[in-house]
Amino acid sequence: MEHIISVTVENKFGVLSRVAGLFSGRGFNIESLSVAPTLDPSMSQMTIVTSGDERIIEQIVKQLNKLIDVIKVVDLNETESVSRETAIIKVHTKDEDRAEALRIVDIFRANVIDSTPSTYTIEVSGDPKKIEAIINLLQPLGIKELVRTGRVAVAREPIRPATVQAKKVVRE
């Protein structure tokens, strides 16, 4: 099952390789990983989308917690959360396609952020389903380039970190 894990880490060099190394070294899956500094510049926030059965996710959470540069781990599947991904799509547009492209942009509440005589560059945000859907519709026009950020997510309510929850598992 897919899990979104939010990880607060020290904003230091080498931390990303520790996290990535943990996943590759133990054969855990990373579907996407995004990272950027938080309001407090000494920390960074990572959002990791991964998958595995309950035992594997429990190990992932515990192993992340064990990393010394990791400050907090939250498994967002344990709570209500909102997540977003952004894609930037450069589409090839011949004259007759340009109107169609704009219609699709409109329907998906996407934005055209750049335009040349033969291309539109479109920015779209949403959940992965929405992004898949717009990609499917734009594909017939000819997608020249596609980049995706990977997901970022937050819990709806402030929640306790998974360290505590891992210990709750331990307590039951």
Place this chain on the structure above:
Amino acid sequence: MILTGAEIFIECLKREGVKTVFALPGGVVLKIFDMLHQQKDLEIILTRHEQGAGHMAEGYAKATGKAGVCLVTSGPGMTNVITALADAYMDSVPLVCFSGQVPTSLIGNDAFQEADNVGLSRPCTKYNFLVKDVNDLATTIKEAFYIATTGRPGPVLVDIPKDVSMAKTEFSYPNSVSIRGYNPTYEGNKWQIKQAAEAITKAKKPILYVGGGVVFSGASQELLELAEMTQIPVDMTLMGLGAFPGEHPLSMGMMGMHGTYQANMAVHYSDLVIAVGARFDDRVTGKVSEFCPYAKIIHIDIDPTSIRKNINVDIPIVGDCKTVLRELNQILRATVNGEQKELRKPWWDQICEWRQAHPLTYHQEKDGPIKPQQVVKQLYELTKNRDPIVSTDVGQHQMWAAQYFKLAKPNRWLTSGGLGTMGFGFPAAMGAQAAFRDRLVLCIAGDGSIQMNMQEMATAVVSKLPVKIIILNNRFHGMVRQWQDLFYEGRYASSYLDTTPDFVKLAEAYGAVGLRANKVGDLDSVLKEAMATDKPVIVDVQTYPYENCYPMIPAGGCNHEMILEDPPELKKKQSGAARVTPEDKDTVLTA
């Protein structure tokens, strides 16, 4: 006080209580060595290879319970020490390794002897640091020792660029450290401990499964109290040996792949497994899905990732063994009474039956070739009153040492379990000897393994570390040959080592003492002579080459399905080769 990086390094080590540094110099660490040369508080043991330095630091750490320290140069110095770091990581040995690095201005330029030390060691250290500024050096070293020795111990690397060791700054050593992402849990959850106590009181067939965590935690006394109070038998892992007295009536000996019959049967049929500081390694569980199928499991471990990694647990307790056992004992003292003894009588009857049915056995003919088990047994009898520290290499001899050398106390057993590093034994023994100059330190070695760090004999002689090496010389990678006999139809692919070198001459060439035993009758006098020598000694014991180590649970097998002796075809074949002597090379190869 304004000091250079190199001087700060020394001041920090002194403040951490370090007495000995195992080291080998090189260009980028020369400043540090130059300062070490001009002081007297730290003893420098110059090794002949950085792997040796790493294992010596491990041996020092295992014997003292304190962090071992080694110092190596950049590039090849670093790559050479990697095996020891990986070994320490697998076996949770507290180690602080300092490596030299090219000057910060050159990092990343493929400079001479540059290696990405932090990148290389990342998967085999608990944590690692690159110190880019001399102002961070003292705090970093403090943190390194703190991380290495607290929680689940492990190796930490501190990479020091050349310019950092030369640069000067005001020195002040922090009194304490706090790392916001690192807070090991020592206290166990009270409610869980109560659950555990209840389960223990009710169990009809309980068993303690004791691992290396008890040794790290110094919880032997608490374990002894728990076992004696509740009369629960004690199984030990390879790493747990010594945590409970080997000769105690409640001791079942080692469990797992080459564990005793009673230990494995008991864990398989028990109704409550109490795992203390052990990590459910596959050499212990065998086939995971059928590991102790009738039991509830209590698991006490300081590392949450150890819990439920391989096996589902009913009552997990994250915490330090000593702290948790203390609390558990306190509850049990109030609840345990004569009833449990009555309740568990059938269990003990069953265990006694297992014990009598298949004790550890071997057959030593009076005039026949020396059986390896006989050597360990005689060595044990001869030295047990001297409370020796025993190290081993990796292979059959390691398993026989584990089975027949009964340790009375913790921190006397130095062996490589998780990584299974051949070549560990001798340098580890030297590390322990460096910590305890007056103690008897034995190294039970294999003829294959000992050659992997033989060069350290020069260190042993020069630094006066009189380790007694007993080589169980079967002219084989015996453990490999055993598997080939059992699972590869006896084809000895690359397992025969032949009869060279002459270990006696080799010892003498180094300036150590070399002795040899060819017959059982020689053993007693040769071992006695070795123990009476004040120099490093190699005792080359020519053993029967085809002896196999039993019991054995084939990889992936179940704990109650042990092979207890050579299968009939093998017995037949070996009776022909029983008289193989070292010179009978052709017989060995065609056997």
